[in-house]
Amino acid sequence: MQNQAFNQDSADIDLGVKYTKNDWSEITINDRKSAAGNGSASGHASVLSAHNIDYWVKVSGGCCKSADKQILTNISAVFKQGMSAIMGPTGSGKSSFLDVLAGRKDPAGVRGHLLLDGKPVPENFKCMVGYVVQDDVVMGTLTVRENFSFSAALRLPSSVSTGERNERVRQVIKDLGLTRCADTKVGNEFIRGVSGGERKRCNIGMELIISPPVLFLDEPTTGLDANTANTVLMFLRKLSRKGRTIIFSIHQPRFSIYRLFDNLLLLSQGVTVYHGPAREALDFFKTQGFICQEHNNPPDFFLDVINGDLRALADDDQTVDDDLETEPVSQHDMLVEGFKKSQWNQRLRSEAEAISNEFESNRCNKGDKHEKIEYATSFGRQVGVLAWRSVRNLIRNPETAGITIGSSLLFSIIISAIFWQLGGSTDRDVKDREGVLFFLIMNQMFFNMSAVEIFINERKLFMHENMSGFYRVSSYFIVKLIFDIIPLRMVPAIITSCIVYFSVDLRPGADNFFLFMLCLFMTCLTAACLCFLLSSLIRVFSVAQLTLALSYVLMMLFGGFLIQFDSIGDWLSWLQYLSIFKYGMTALYIIEFKDRQFCNGTTCFDGNLSLAQSDMDFESTWDFWQNYVALAGLSVVFLILCYIQLRRMKKTT
Template identity: 40%
Template sequence: MPISEGHSALPNEPTTSEVGEFIVNMYTKENFKEYSNGGIQLDPIGHLFQSPDSIIEGAAGKKSDEIASLAKPLASAGESKKEHSTIIVQMTTNDSNPPSTPKSPLSRRGTGLSRIRITLFHKDSGVSVQESWRKRNSTVRLKNSKNFVSFHNIYYTIPQGYFWQRKPPKVILNNVSGIMRSGVNAIMGPSGSGKSTLLDILADRKDRRWVTGHVLINGEKQPHNFKCACGYVVQDDILTGTLTVKENVYLSALLRLPPEMDKDEKLEKVDEVIEELGISHVADTLIGTAFTRGISGGQRKRTSIARELVVSPGVLFLDEPTTGLDSTTAESVIQILHNLSKKGRVIIMSIHQPRYSIFRLCDHLMLLSRGVVVYTGVGRAALPYFANTLGVECDEFENPADFFLDNLNETENASDRETGDTGHPLGNKWYDSEDYQILTDKLKRLLNKAIDQPDGIAPKYATNPLTQTYYLFGRGMKKLLRDPTAGVAVWLQNIVLGVFAGIIFYQLGDGENALLDRSGAIFFCMLCNLFTVATSLGLFVNERALFIHENSSGFYRVSSYFFSKFFGDLIPLRLLPVPFFSAIAYWMIGLQAEVEKFFLFMLGIFAQNMAAAGLVYSISAAVGTFPVAQIIYIVLLVFAMIFGGFFVSLNTVPSWVTWLQWFSYFKYTYAILLENELENTEFTYCGRYNGTVCLFTTVEEGNDYLENLNFRQYNIYWNFLGLGLLALALFILTYIFLLRIKKTT
C-alpha cells in the first residue's frame, strides 16, 4: 500500500544530535519465512514497497557507533534471496548521550533512537523510486512482533420485524476487509457506521449466525473461544464498585491467569500492570458506587484496561475508550495504549471524533460509513488519499478527524437527497483504488493459506469451576459487607417486620375468632418474608452488563456465577435472617409454645423463601430492566396469593384454572404452617370463614372441615416436597436464562 506525504499539521522532525547513514540491501522473499532469524522489518502496515513481504538487512554504518551496530546484518543472506535494490538509510537520534551498549532492534527501539529516514534509489538506473511509489521518504518504526488480525469480506446482517412481518434484513456491515497489525489501529466513522459491530466481530462477541466472512489471527483461522484469549475493554467501564482498583485487577488475575502461577506471582503481575498504567497511587481506593465516592473517570478507564492487560493479551480491543473523558485525560489514555503497542500488541479501538493529538498516535486508520469501508491504511496516508483520489484537501490547521467525518456525513446526506441510496459513493472509489487492489492481493494470499487449516480452539477458562465459584463468592461477600443497601437493609427489614407482626397479632387468644386470627397471622408472616425476598429482583438485572462482559472475556463459567450467587445471596440474605424473624414473630404472636412446632414454622418459612427466591432469580435473569421485572413479580405474586387457599376456597375456583394452584408456593407454605399450628390444639376451633361462623366441638370436626377447604389436602411432608420441587424447577429456569444471555451476546 503506497505511503503518501503526511498532513502539513503533523509535528516536525525531532531536534537531532546525531545523524548517520549506511547502505542496506532489500531482498524479495523467495521461500524465505518472514521474521526468520529476527531480521529488521519495515512496519507491515506502512510498508514502502509493493511487496509487503520485503525485509531489510543492514550492511555497514558510518558516523555513529550506535547506528553502525544497529545496521549489522541480523539475518544471513541465503542463496534463495534475490538482491533487488539499494536503500540509503539515515538514522537520527534525539539523545545527546546514546547508550554505550545499544539495544538490539529486535527487542525494542534502543534508547535515543527516534526516527529512521529512508530514501530509495534504483540500483542500476539511479532513478528515484518516488515516481513509482509516490514517496521520497517516510518514517518507519522497528517492530518486534508478527501479531496481526486480518478480516476478509465481513458481512453482518440481522433480521428485522417479527416472523409475521416481511421485512428485508438490515445490513450492518457490507464487505468489510482489512488488516490490523502491531500498533494502534483506529476504526472511525459517523454514528451508526458499524464501528462497534466490526470491533465485536473481530473479538468474537457477535452471534455467528448473522456473520459471514473470515477472521484470521496471525494468518490462521480465528479459534473458537477467541474472545477468552484476547482483551476487550467496553465503552462503559464495568467494574465492581465496592472493590478497590487493585482488588478488581487482582480478581481478573486470579480467574484468568494459569493455575501454575502462585498468588505471589499473580500479585506481582498486578502491581506491574497498575504501575505501568499510572494508577498505583489509587490502587487501594474503592471504584465507587452511588453511595460511595470513588476514583475519577480516567482512572476507571485505566482500571478497565489493567484488568485486560494483566493476562498479557496479544490483541486488545477497546470500544470508544475516550467516552466520558476530558480531552487531556483521553489523550493520556491513548498515549498509554500507544506505548503498550510498542511491545508488539495489536491495539484495535473504535473512536468517534478524536482531537488531533490523539489522531496522530494512530498507526493505522479505517474509515467506515454505513457499514462500507471508505479507507483503510496508514493513518498519515489518509489525507493524501483524500486529496489525490477524492479531490478534497484538509485545511492546514484543521483536525483531520473532523475533516474525515465532515466529508463522510456530507456525502451521505447528498446521496440520500439525490438517490436515496443506502450505499456510500466514497466506498466505491475505495474499491476502485490501487491501494485496495494491493490490499486485496495480500488478503487473498493469507486466506488461501488458511482455508484448509482445521479450526483452532483457544483455551476457554484458566481455572476450574470450583475455584471460580470460590473467588466470585468472595467478591460477593465483600460487596455484601461494604454495601449497606445490600446486607444491612435486608436484615433490618426482617427484624422490623417481625416486630411489626408481633405487635399487630400480639398474644392471640383462644376465643371466638381464634381460627381467623391465627390463619391471618400466619398469612401475614408469609407475606412479610416475600417482601424481603423481592429485594433480589435487581440481582441479575444490575449485574447483567458485568456478567456478560466477564463471561465473554473468559473470567468464569455460567455455572460458577450461578452457584456463587446461590450461596452469596440466597444463604446470607434470604435464609439466615429467617430465624431472627421467626423468633420475634412466633413468640410475640403467641403461637403454640412448643420448640418442635417453632422449628417446623421456621423451616416452612425457609422453604417458602427458597421457592420465592427461585421465582425472583428467574425473573431477574430473564428481564433486562428493573421496572419490568418488578411488574412481572407483582402479577405472579397476586396469582400465587389467590391460589393459596386463604382468600377463596379452592373448591369454588373454576375447574379450568384450578391447575394453577400447583404452581403457588403460597398454597404449600400455608398448608404447612396452618396444619402445624392447628394440629393437636387444646382449644375448640372457632372462627369466621367466607362469611360463615364456624363452631366445632371437637378437634376431629375442625380438621375435617379444614380438609374440605383444602387447608389440609396433603400432609406436611408432601407439601414440603412440593415446595422443594417448585424451587428446584425455578432455579433450573434461572440457569437456562443465564445461558440464554450468554448465547445471544
C-alpha cells in the same frame, strides 16, 4: 499544519517491529503462550486480518416472520502492531465490526474469515483477546488491586504461581499509572471511588492481566472529559509501542487524539470508505475531490463528507446552496467506489491476499492451527475465587443486607405489637392467628422483591466476564446460590420467627417453632429463586418488579384463601399448584391449628375446623410435608430455568 504535526508525531512509527524487551508487561505472543497456554507466533505483535466479512442479523419482520438485515458488507482489513481506529458515522457498523473481529458475534451471521498471524482464529477466540467494553465491568466494592487479582486468579492458568500473579498485578498497576489509587475501591452508586479516567484504566487493566495478543476497546473515550480521554489514549499508544495490536471503535475524536492513531478504518453504512495509515486519510479524500479546511478537525471533516454535509468543504465566505447539502447516498457511493479504485485499496488487497494465500497454502498442514482455548482454571478454583469476591461484596455492600435485616425487624416488631400475646379462646383470637400467618407469608414473599436486583445489577458484569472466559456459568450459578441467595433469605426467616413466634404466642413446642422457621425460610427461598429467574429473563428492573408483583397477586388469588378452589373453575384451578402462597400458608396453618382446641371455660373452638373451612388436606403426615416438598420442587424448577437462561445468554452479544 495539522497534517504536518501529524507526520512529525508519527515519524517514529514503525509498524510490525520486532519486540525484544523482557519486562513481563511487554510479553510477546509466544511468551503468553507459555504463560497462559494460548499463544500464537513468536517475536512479533500479532497481525489480525479480516477477509471479505459480511455480517447479518435477524430482525423481526412482523407476524412471526423474521428477515435478514445486512450490517456489514465485504469488509477486508489488516490490523498490525499499533493503534488502529474504526471510525464512522453513528450506525455505520463500528461496534458490529469490532465485535465480529473479537469473535463476539453469533458466527451464524458472519461470512468471511478472520486470521490471526495467518492462522484461523481459534474457537473461543474471545477468551484469548482483551476486550474493553464501553460500560464499566469492574466490581465497585473491590479495590483496583483486588479487581486485577480477581482477573489474574481466574484468567491465568494454575501453573502460574501466586508470586508471579501478584507480580503481574503489580506491574499492570504500575504500567497504567494506578499506583496511587491501587488500594482505593473502584466505587459504585453507594461508594465514592476512583476518578473516571482511573476507572477506565482499571477496565483496561482487567484485560491486560492476560497480556492479550490483540486488545479491543469499544469507544474508549465515551463518558470521559477531554483531558482524561487524552490520557487514556496516550496510555494506549504507549502500550502499542511496547508490542501490542490495539483496535478500537471511536466516534468523533479531537485532533489531539486522532493524531495518535496509526491506522484508520472508516466505515459508512457497513462498507469500507477508507482503510490505511491514518496520516494518509486526508490525502485519500483529496484524491476524491474533498479538501479539508485548514483549521478543520480531520475526523469531523471525514464524517461531514460521509454524511453529505458540504459545508465542510466550503470556504468561510462562501454560502452553501441548500440543495447541495444533503446527498449522502451519492456521496457515500462515490467514496466507496473511489476507495475501491485507490492505491490504498490496492495496498490493502495485496497485503490481505498475501496473508490469505499463505493460509491457503498451509491449509493441509494439520499442525498449523491455533490451540483451542479452554478455561484457564478448574471449576473448583473458579468457585473459590468467585466466593471470595461475593463475600467481600456482601461485607462491603451492607445496604442490601441492611435493608433485608432492617425491614424484617421492623415488620416483626409491628406484627408483634399488633398481635401481642394472643389468647386462644374466642373465634376472634383464631381469626387473628390466621391473620398473623397470612401477613407472615405475604411478608416473606413481598419483602423478597429486592432480590430481583440479584442479577439485573450484575448482568453486564456477568456477560462480559463469562464471554471473556473468566469462569463457567455453573461456577457463577453455584456461588450466587450459596453465597448470595441462601444467606440473605435465611436472615429474615430467623429474625421473624424469633421475634414473632414468642411475642404472638404461637403454638408451643420446639418442634413447632423450627418447622415454622423452616416454612418461612422455604417460602422466602422459593420466592427468591423466582426473583432470580425473572431477573435473568428481564433486563429492566421496573418491568421485572411489575411481573413479580403480578405473579404474587395471582399466587395469592389462586392460593385458596381469598377464594374457594371450587369457585375457581377446573380450567384455572391448576394454577394453585404454582402458588408459593398456598404451600407456605397450608404448612403454617397445619402447624398452628391441627388437632388443637382453643377453649374458654365453657366454649371451645376446634382448630381442625379452621383447616377444613380453608379447604386444606391436613390429615396425614404427607399432607403436611408435601408443602415443603412442593416449595423445594418449585425452587429447583425456577433455578433450572434460570441456569438455562444464563447459558443461553452466554454465547454472543
